[in-house]
Amino acid sequence: MSRIFYSLFIKAALALSPIKEYFIKLPIFFQIGLLSIFVVSSHHLPTSFSFA
Numbered sequence: 647m648s649r650i651f652y653s654l655f656i657k658a659a660l661a662l663s664p665i666k667e668y669f670i671k672l673p674i675f676f677q678i679g680l681l682s683i684f685v686v687s688s689h690h691l692p693t694s695f696s697f698a
Contacts, residue, residue: 659684
């Protein structure tokens with residue numbers, strides 16, 4: 647379940663990211679770190695900035 651969510655989140659992040667070429671070149675642990683920071687920060691952002 648979490649693996650499916652992770653792959654979907656990666657695809658969404660790559661589709662929405664203007665720096666996706668740079669993101670792909672990052673090591674996997676950097677990607678996980680950035681995604682976790684994004685997930686944590688998205689809970690504190692205004693609703694207008696949310697993708698949902």
